[in-house]
Amino acid sequence: xxxxxxLLLRALMREPVERTPVWIMRQAGRYLPEYLKxxxxxxxxxxxxxxxxLACEVTLQPLRRFRLDxxxxxxxxxTIPDVMGLKLYFVSGEGPKxxxxxxxxxxxxxxxxxxxxxxxxxxMDAVSLVRRELNGEVPLIGFSGSPWTLATYMIEGxxxxxxxxxxxLIYQEPGxxxxxxxxxxxxxxxxxxxxxxxxxxxxxxxxxxxxALSSQAxxxxxxxxxxxIVSGLTREHEGRPVPVILFSKGCNTQLEALADxxxxxxxxxxxxxxxxxxxxxxxxxxxxxxxxxxxxxxxxEVIRKHVSLTxxxxxxxxxxxxxxxxxxxxDVNPDHLSALINAVGELSPxxxxxx
Amino acid sequence: xxxxxxLLLRALMREPVERTPVWIMRQAGRYLPEYLKxxxxxxxxxxxxxxxxLACEVTLQPLRRFRLDxxxxxxxxxTIPDVMGLKLYFVSGEGPKxxxxxxxxxxxxxxxxxxxxxxxxxxMDAVSLVRRELNGEVPLIGFSGSPWTLATYMIEGxxxxxxxxxxxLIYQEPGxxxxxxxxxxxxxxxxxxxxxxxxxxxxxxxxxxxxALSSQAxxxxxxxxxxxIVSGLTREHEGRPVPVILFSKGCNTQLEALADxxxxxxxxxxxxxxxxxxxxxxxxxxxxxxxxxxxxxxxxEVIRKHVSLTxxxxxxxxxxxxxxxxxxxxDVNPDHLSALINAVGELSPxxxxxx
Numbered sequence: 001x002x003x004x005x006x007l008l009l010r011a012l013m014r015e016p017v018e019r020t021p022v023w024i025m026r027q028a029g030r031y032l033p034e035y036l037k038x039x040x041x042x043x044x045x046x047x048x049x050x051x052x053x054l055a056c057e058v059t060l061q062p063l064r065r066f067r068l069d070x071x072x073x074x075x076x077x078x079t080i081p082d083v084m085g086l087k088l089y090f091v092s093g094e095g096p097k098x099x100x101x102x103x104x105x106x107x108x109x110x111x112x113x114x115x116x117x118x119x120x121x122x123x124m125d126a127v128s129l130v131r132r133e134l135n136g137e138v139p140l141i142g143f144s145g146s147p148w149t150l151a152t153y154m155i156e157g158x159x160x161x162x163x164x165x166x167x168x169l170i171y172q173e174p175g176x177x178x179x180x181x182x183x184x185x186x187x188x189x190x191x192x193x194x195x196x197x198x199x200x201x202x203x204x205x206x207x208x209x210x211x212a213l214s215s216q217a218x219x220x221x222x223x224x225x226x227x228x229i230v231s232g233l234t235r236e237h238e239g240r241p242v243p244v245i246l247f248s249k250g251c252n253t254q255l256e257a258l259a260d261x262x263x264x265x266x267x268x269x270x271x272x273x274x275x276x277x278x279x280x281x282x283x284x285x286x287x288x289x290x291x292x293x294x295x296x297x298x299x300x301e302v303i304r305k306h307v308s309l310t311x312x313x314x315x316x317x318x319x320x321x322x323x324x325x326x327x328x329x330x331d332v333n334p335d336h337l338s339a340l341i342n343a344v345g346e347l348s349p350x351x352x353x354x355x
Numbered sequence: 356x357x358x359x360x361x362l363l364l365r366a367l368m369r370e371p372v373e374r375t376p377v378w379i380m381r382q383a384g385r386y387l388p389e390y391l392k393x394x395x396x397x398x399x400x401x402x403x404x405x406x407x408x409l410a411c412e413v414t415l416q417p418l419r420r421f422r423l424d425x426x427x428x429x430x431x432x433x434t435i436p437d438v439m440g441l442k443l444y445f446v447s448g449e450g451p452k453x454x455x456x457x458x459x460x461x462x463x464x465x466x467x468x469x470x471x472x473x474x475x476x477x478x479m480d481a482v483s484l485v486r487r488e489l490n491g492e493v494p495l496i497g498f499s500g501s502p503w504t505l506a507t508y509m510i511e512g513x514x515x516x517x518x519x520x521x522x523x524l525i526y527q528e529p530g531x532x533x534x535x536x537x538x539x540x541x542x543x544x545x546x547x548x549x550x551x552x553x554x555x556x557x558x559x560x561x562x563x564x565x566x567a568l569s570s571q572a573x574x575x576x577x578x579x580x581x582x583x584i585v586s587g588l589t590r591e592h593e594g595r596p597v598p599v600i601l602f603s604k605g606c607n608t609q610l611e612a613l614a615d616x617x618x619x620x621x622x623x624x625x626x627x628x629x630x631x632x633x634x635x636x637x638x639x640x641x642x643x644x645x646x647x648x649x650x651x652x653x654x655x656e657v658i659r660k661h662v663s664l665t666x667x668x669x670x671x672x673x674x675x676x677x678x679x680x681x682x683x684x685x686d687v688n689p690d691h692l693s694a695l696i697n698a699v700g701e702l703s704p705x706x707x708x709x710x
Contacts, residue, residue, distance in 0.1 A: 172652075215628040273571065
């Protein structure tokens with residue numbers, strides 16, 4: 001099956017494109033009424049994730065509305081700890097929780113190494129199903145949380161503001177932290193490779209909480225494990241490269257180190273200009289981002305202006321994938337996302353030569 | 356009254372010191388049992404702030420326990436919006452709230468320009484009282500929130516994760532945002548000058564939420580107003596310079612611009628190494644920081660190791676004030692702060708030549 005629109009894959013490999021491709025983190029999400037309907041019918045968020053037909057349905061919903069250049073399989077970043085026995089659940093308004101968070105060294109030593117293609121077979125089934133339904137229209141992105149980000153939830157038992165338990169572990173018992181992170185890195189590698197095997201054409205690692213770490217701790221406890229994953233991934237499948245994107249929120253002081261991790265592209269949050277990022281890391285990797293999600297709360301003409309500023313900031317040439325700097329928020333009017341996507345479509349060809 | 360210990364003031368002006376001075380953001384805070392006792396006796400947090408004798412008492416408490424090189428007057432960053440009529444109150448576990456948040460353009464136009472030396476006279480009284488009680492032992496720091504940080508609370512009505520209302524204002528109605536920020540900058544200037552007049556020997560501007568802004572928006576809506584304040588401050592009083600510290604959390608991509616704002620020192624969070632910061636901005640300003648507050652949850656020997664790493668990272672020479680990268684958290688054992696302060700005292704002379 002030849003891919004009809006491969007703009008994303010070309011841009012991630014810094015190959016020439018006619019216009020800048022665009023996808024949106026959390027594009028299948030609560031700002032869409034059809035998502036809320038399917039989620040409500042699913043009964044629970046976990047059931048939505050674990051039922052391939054429903055996960056496929058919500059994955060495709062934003063593509064029916066918007067001219068997006070990629071799909072991203074609908075799932076949660078915490079599926080891995082769930083099948084390691086921590087048992088993920090959601091409390092409305094409080095975010096994710098674990099029934100059995102990590103409480104001791106023994107809990108880390110006894111963590112199983114799950115066969116993710118088996119225990120997370122529902123994700124692989126969703127990937128296969130979405131690929132079939134997409135019918136080559138646009139590429140499909142697979143993803144995982146980073147080891148550090150997974151570890152924070154596993155140790156804190158849920159979301160945290162200060163990460164006091166996770167940080168006490170890395171500062172007080174770094175050897176134990178490395179043991180946990182190593183297990184997670186191996187499992188994430190297997191997980192992403194299984195997604196690629198099932199049809200994911202690019203993968204993104206979400207290091208949502210990398211920015212909570214000091215510069216030194218970031219390199220030792222987060223970046224090192226992402227680099228290990230990158231080096232273990234299947235980088236070519238179905239006859240073409242499978243690009244790897246690292247998204248480390250709040251880690252803009254680490255750009256050079258991230259660019260040297262072996263990945264193909266960096267996802268950037270909105271706190272750095274694309275021009276500065278490009279100046280700092282040159283043409284080593286592609287850049288993905290980075291509009292402030294809050295711009296989508298403003299009127300369409302304001303959105304268009306900020307899309308233009310973002311494209312200008314990257315400037316001419318290859319290697320830009322348009323995205324927000326973080327996930328789209330539930331309070332966004334879907335018509336405003338249309339305004340963004342239309343603006344990227346209309347304004348971006350001027351930054352690319354016809355191939 | 357000659358100051359007996361002026362290490363802080365010398366370090367902030369990048370003059371030679373025998374050892375690195377240390378103070379701790381939120382050093383008068385909930386990790387101290389004596390603070391909790393006084394706060395409980397005060398009846399409410401607002402009463403604690405508004406009663407100069409009580410504010411003085413909690414300001415001095417950490418200095419009785421620890422060999423700190425500065426006091427910082429106990430107050431809240433939101434006193435200015437309170438006396439602009441928004442009426443600050445606190446809900447236990449939820450943080451600050453305003454009874455009358457900004458809801459319309461009219462609310463911004465009608466905001467009064469308070470005479471802060473009058474309406475915030477209780478802060479000036481606390482400053483005078485602390486100076487008297489300190490009796491020249493160590494210098495006293497005054498402070499304010501930055502205009503942008505104050506504006507976020509005023510518009511959101513309290514704390515926020517996404518700052519959706521405040522950001523909608525800057526993106527949708529930038530002129531109105533500038534009107535609000537300009538008023539706040541003028542009031543903050545008056546407020547800090549009144550603190551200096553009452554005896555504050557250095558001042559710090561807390562830009563707690565600057566890091567929520569995009570690079571461009573940060574320069575336009577936060578940094579510009581801090582620079583305006585800096586240019587309007589009394590820079591010499593009682594025959595010596597009054598150093599100005601800017602602390603912009605999460606703004607490490609902006610270091611060069613911050614260093615050019617006219618301030619004397621930058622407070623840094625822990626996500627950048629001091630060596631990188633120093634490499635980037637050279638000797639233009641002093642640096643304050645930047646240990647991860649979570650290090651204080653580890654054992655004393657771990658704390659000592661990280662103090663050593665932080666001192667090493669800055670390296671030899673003038674212009675370092677030791678601090679955490681953000682406020683000390685309520686779960687810290689006060690003995691651990693002693694370990695930090697002792698380590699700075701013991702290890703830092705090696706980085707300074709005897710003057």
